[in-house]
Amino acid sequence: MAQVLEFKLPDLGEGLTEAEIVRWLVSVGDVVAVDQPVVEVETAKAMVEVPCPYGGVVTARYGEEGTELPVGAPLLTVAVGALEGADASAPAQAPTATPAPTATKAAVTPQAAAPARASASASASASDEASGNVLVGYGTGAPAARRRRVRRAPLTASHVATALVREPVNGGAGPVPVVSPLVRRLAREHGVDLRELTGSGRDGLILRCDVERAIHQGATQAPPAVGAPAPATAPTPLPASAPAQAPASAPVAASPSARPGVTRVPLRGVRGAVADKLTRSRHEIPDATCWVDADATELLAARTAMNAAGGAKIALIALFARICTAALARHPELNSTVDSAAREIVRLPEVHLGFAAQTDRGLVVPVVRDAHARSAESLSAEFARLTEAGRSGTLTPGELTGGTFTLNNYGVFGVDGSTPIINHPEAAMLGIGRIVPKPWVHEGELAVRQVVQLSLTFDHRVCDGGTAGGFLRYVADCVEQPAVLLRTL
CATH class of the missing domain: 3.30.559.10 (Chloramphenicol acetyltransferase-like domain)
Incomplete structure (x- = not known):
């Protein structure tokens, strides 16, 4: 049975703790070789192409181009090896014959994910489809000099399709199209419910700018003026974590960043x-x-x-x-x-x-x-x-x-x-x-x-x-x- 291994953003050296995704070099459903560059990232020092230590089929990508990820965050997952029961003598089908799902992020089923995670480190050191090469702080444990390749029946598109599903969150309440852990953390810290947002990214993906826009809209909602008629509908209740606002005696000025034409440029990279x-x-x-x-x-x-x-x-x-x-x-x-x-x-x-x-x-x-x-x-x-x-x-x-x-x-x-x-x-x-x-x-x-x-x-x-x-x-x-x-x- 195919194993789905998670490849995390490695330590790129020089004390760097994060990197920004500049350009993906592979897509979900692509077949990658051992040590093939899969993404180009920008650190505070330079542009770096990051090679993947596993060979197989890409089943998920974590983060859109422009997303900033911390070291150790999931970068992508790769399905390694053929499924049990695959006929090695059968003619191999090209993995690209049937396009993989277009979802940016996919995960294995809970039944397949648990053993895959539990044996990830052991598989990384013992798998013949993984590299012994490392950058800083990542890679398989097997020495590169002793690495051997074993011919395996190639993964077919149907095998990959069975491993690709949308990620259930919130106890199965429905999928939330969020890839970046930074976006989730930003929403959590400001009490933003991701299920109420409409993503501006591809396939409705919720991006950091969507969360920031929701934060600014919530911060700039001023209380109605004294003597003004009550609204026709009940106001939207504040999140439970938000403190109650005291009545203001004077109009509240909008924050500088909320004015039309203001641009915010992140100090990163x-x-x-x-x-x-x-x-x-x-x-x-x-x-x-x-x-x-x-x-x-x-x-x-x-x-x-x-x-x-x-x-x-x-x-x-x-x-x-x-x-x-x-x-x-x-x-x-x-x-x-x-x-x-x-x-x-x-x-x-x-x-x-x-x-x-x-x-x-x-x-x-x-x-x-x-x-x-x-x-x-x-x-x-x-x-x-x-x-x-x-x-x-x-x-x-x-x-x-x-x-x-x-x-x-x-x-x-x-x-x-x-x-x-x-x-x-x-x-x-x-x-x-x-x-x-x-x-x-x-x-x-x-x-x-x-x-x-x-x-x-x-x-x-x-x-x-x-x-x-x-x-x-x-x-x-x-x-x-x-x-x-x-x-x-």
């Missing part, structure tokens, strides 16, 4: 991670900013000469990165972090250089590993690779963490200056404005030169203004006279 990190930086780091204008004419000329000599093209940000690593070698205080619990400044031996990159998914900070040991050509190639990965949403969590110092080239947005917020838990960030022609005194005469504004925001706990000013002045000297950099090579 990359946007939520950025908000949390910047808020923590402002709360924990006593930062200060200093800035200086520098004549970048000679730096631009040096880059032009390097690119004219042939070979790989050198990006301007790669030259600034090379200058930064040289400046950090002279002022290692800025390549550090603060251990607040131990009240210690931790100076780091290597420079892992982050750079702010704006993408369609929000602001990300990819990290160039061992930037201090790279040449200008190597830095240019790595900047290009990470930038493209950021735009396509394929950066891994490891490529977004571990930075020790950050460059922020806001000049690409056409602005001259800024006061960057430090990328916690680092100690400093260098901002680079746009390079524009300006009047400048050069060799005692007024001339038009290419001028850039540089700003350094630093953690005042790791150093004082003298160290920060010395770092910024050395960067400006290298920008104005690139030959200064040769002294450190």
